[in-house]
Amino acid sequence: MNYKDLIKEFEKFAPLYLQEDFDNSGLQISPLEEEVTKAVVSLNLDRHSLELARSRGANMIFTHHPPFFLKHRNLNDDLFIKEFIKQAIREGIGVYSAHTNLDACKGGLSDYLGEILGFNFSNIILENDRGCGYGRYGEKEFESLPFLANYVKEKLNSNSCYFVDAGVKPNKIGYIPGSGDDFIGECIEKGIDTLISSEFGEFEIFWASESKLNLIDVGHFPSENIVVDIFKNFLENFNIEVFVNKKKDIRISI
Numbered sequence: 001m002n003y004k005d006l007i008k009e010f011e012k013f014a015p016l017y018l019q020e021d022f023d024n025s026g027l028q029i030s031p032l033e034e035e036v037t038k039a040v041v042s043l044n045l046d047r048h049s050l051e052l053a054r055s056r057g058a059n060m061i062f063t064h065h066p067p068f069f070l071k072h073r074n075l076n077d078d079l080f081i082k083e084f085i086k087q088a089i090r091e092g093i094g095v096y097s098a099h100t101n102l103d104a105c106k107g108g109l110s111d112y113l114g115e116i117l118g119f120n121f122s123n124i125i126l127e128n129d130r131g132c133g134y135g136r137y138g139e140k141e142f143e144s145l146p147f148l149a150n151y152v153k154e155k156l157n158s159n160s161c162y163f164v165d166a167g168v169k170p171n172k173i174g175y176i177p178g179s180g181d182d183f184i185g186e187c188i189e190k191g192i193d194t195l196i197s198s199e200f201g202e203f204e205i206f207w208a209s210e211s212k213l214n215l216i217d218v219g220h221f222p223s224e225n226i227v228v229d230i231f232k233n234f235l236e237n238f239n240i241e242v243f244v245n246k247k248k249d250i251r252i253s254i
């Protein structure tokens with residue numbers, strides 16, 4: 001299938017207009033050969049995804065995080081990610097990224113995180129379009145916060161997970177893939193008592209603990225690496241042979 005047609009189909013599922021202003025989802029690098037029969041799926045454009053593409057003869061890599069992001073506006077310095085970009089260009093490998101649009105769309109990463117956790121809630125924590133937005137929440141009772149934290153850690157194969165106990169039993173649970181730091185206010189407003197996400201700052205931890213909001217930090221990578229399944233399922237519908245970058249959570253807990 002021609003990569004342009006493939007992307008057109010993908011963007012019916014995860015439209016680019018859903019992405020945030022700071023984001024840069026979409027085609028990052030065009031492949032040299034337009035026809036795509038094999039693709040790699042990965043959280044990031046990294047050494048492993050490039051090696052996998054080369055060894056399997058895949059000419060497209062689908063990633064969640066765009067390699068061209070924020071300050072990365074040129075290829076002139078030695079920032080490590082730029083070496084990966086240059087390698088992809090040298091080898092004729094195309095790169096397509098779906099980031100915040102895939103977080104927010106129906107059936108995207110927020111919904112899939114719920115599916116993996118066995119919750120499948122449909123209420124949206126922060127809506128950005130009709131029926132789309134970041135995070136989901138709903139009611140489900142757990143016997144204790146440590147029990148829920150362990151459950152989440154196992155479901156997402158996280159190497160390390162911590163929780164902040166705000167003194168309430170988990171009963172109204174929210175989850176946001178990636179960093180949950182910007183959503184504390186919405187969670188408190190919606191009466192969520194436990195938020196599963198990652199990368200909480202000191203102030204947000206203080207705020208949540210004073211506001212009866214338990215936090216479970218499962219790690220950015222474990223909460224997002226499941227994105228490879230979404231790409232894989234999509235691409236296989238178009239008879240693309242898919243190779244998954246099986247990189248694991250590299251954090252080590254001591």
Ligand SMILES: [Fe+2]
Pocket residue numbers: 065178179220224
């Ligand atoms: Fe992320």
